[in-house]
Amino acid sequence: MAPEDRPLLTPPDGHRKVLLHSCCAPCSGEVMEAMTASGIDYTIFFYNPNIHPREEYLLRKEENVRFAEKHAIPFVDADYETAEWFRRARGLEWEPERGARCTMCFDMRFERTALYAAEHGFAVITSSLGISRWKNMEQINDCGRRAASHYDGVSYWTFNWRKHGGAARMIEISKRERFYQQEYCGCVYSLRDTNAHRTSQGRPEIEIGKLYYGGAADEPGTPARSSPRDF
Ligand code: SF4
Numbered sequence: 001m002a003p004e005d006r007p008l009l010t011p012p013d014g015h016r017k018v019l020l021h022s023c024c025a026p027c028s029g030e031v032m033e034a035m036t037a038s039g040i041d042y043t044i045f046f047y048n049p050n051i052h053p054r055e056e057y058l059l060r061k062e063e064n065v066r067f068a069e070k071h072a073i074p075f076v077d078a079d080y081e082t083a084e085w086f087r088r089a090r091g092l093e094w095e096p097e098r099g100a101r102c103t104m105c106f107d108m109r110f111e112r113t114a115l116y117a118a119e120h121g122f123a124v125i126t127s128s129l130g131i132s133r134w135k136n137m138e139q140i141n142d143c144g145r146r147a148a149s150h151y152d153g154v155s156y157w158t159f160n161w162r163k164h165g166g167a168a169r170m171i172e173i174s175k176r177e178r179f180y181q182q183e184y185c186g187c188v189y190s191l192r193d194t195n196a197h198r199t200s201q202g203r204p205e206i207e208i209g210k211l212y213y214g215g216a217a218d219e220p221g222t223p224a225r226s227s228p229r230d231f
Contacts, residue, residue, distance in 0.1 A: 005165045009038035011124045012155050018042040019122040021113040021129070024182060025063035026213065028128035029173040031161050032071060043122070044068050047078035047112045049085040050105050052188040056208050063180045078112060085187075093189055098136045101189065106140055110147035110156070118151035126157035131170055133162060134185070174213040181211040 011018055018035065022028035022044045035042045046064055051057040057080060068075040088108055092101035106129065117125045125148060130140045137160060144156035160166075174181070183206045184194040195205045 002165075003033065003037065003169065006034050006037055006169075007164050009034060009040060009159065011040060011126075011157055013123070015123045016041050017122055018124045018126060018157065019045050019113060019117045019120075021045050021047065021109060021125065021127040022064055023048055023109075023127070023129050023186070024060045025067050025177070025179045026170065026174040026181065027131050028064060029067060029177065029179065030166050030170040031126075031128045031131060032067070032073060033169075033173065034161070034166065036071060036073075043074040043076060045076045045078060045113050045116055045125075047109055047116075048186065049079070049081040049108070051186040052082070052191065053208070054080070056182065056186075059180050059209055060182060060186075067177060067179075076116065078116070084108070089187070089189075095189075097134070097185060097190060097193070098139060101187075102136075103139060103143060105187065106143035107147065110144050111150075114147040114151055114154055114156075117148075117154050123153055124155055124157050126159065128161070131161040131166060133167060137162075171213075176214070178212050178214045180209070181213050181215075183211060 016039070018040055020028065020031060020035070020042050028044065032044070044064065046061055048057065048060070051060060061077070065075055065077075085105070085108060088104050089101055092104060095101035110125070110127070113125050113127070116122075125144065127140065127144060129135055130137045141156070141158045144158065148154045148156040184190045191206065198205060
């Protein structure tokens with residue numbers, strides 16, 4: 001879908017300033033370009049203490065920084081609070097994706113996003129997380145609304161970034177920019193489960209830092225990924 005197919009975006013209550021929680025460059029690329037095209041004044045908030053290991057975290061963050069700099073978009077690099085993430089994940093290690101551990105994970109990331117918004121004059125927060133078709137949009141929206149509800153004057157924008165061709169443009173932009181292509185959701189448990197699934201299919205385990213959009217794996221004739229655990 002061409003960029004001109006994007007609808008004109010209107011954040012809640014006519015606000016023009018938005019704090020965008022970003023999980024990675026591939027997911028936020030289309031969200032960023034769509035907001036830019038609608039003249040929205042937005043800032044990236046990168047807070048993802050779920051991503052494991054650190055090497056993968058830095059790769060995802062650096063790709064996002066590179067793209068933000070290209071578009072001259074302010075980028076807030078928040079803490080990598082892995083100890084707190086693992087503390088909250090205790091007892092949830094064997095939860096499936098889209099389950100209780102993911103609710104915890106979204107809650108933690110959005111709580112920090114909403115706090116930053118309240119402290120820095122952003123009336124609207126939203127996230128790139130929902131653009132992935134492997135995610136439960138309602139689960140993400142519930143977490144976003146819950147985090148925003150703790151602060152007067154902050155609301156969570158539930159716009160569905162997948163629609164109006166957004167999901168297709170996300171892939172097009174990722175290929176155009178040759179973004180690093182993560183192959184699992186992010187946490188150590190999603191890495192474990194994705195590797196177990198790949199092994200059961202006779203496929204090699206994930207090699208961090210290896211795959212980029214627009215590379216050989218995207219050439220015609222390459223088999224599509226076969227599991228919702230593969231990103
Ligand atoms: S699978 Fe993804 S969303 Fe769920 S806890 Fe792990 S990193 Fe967070």
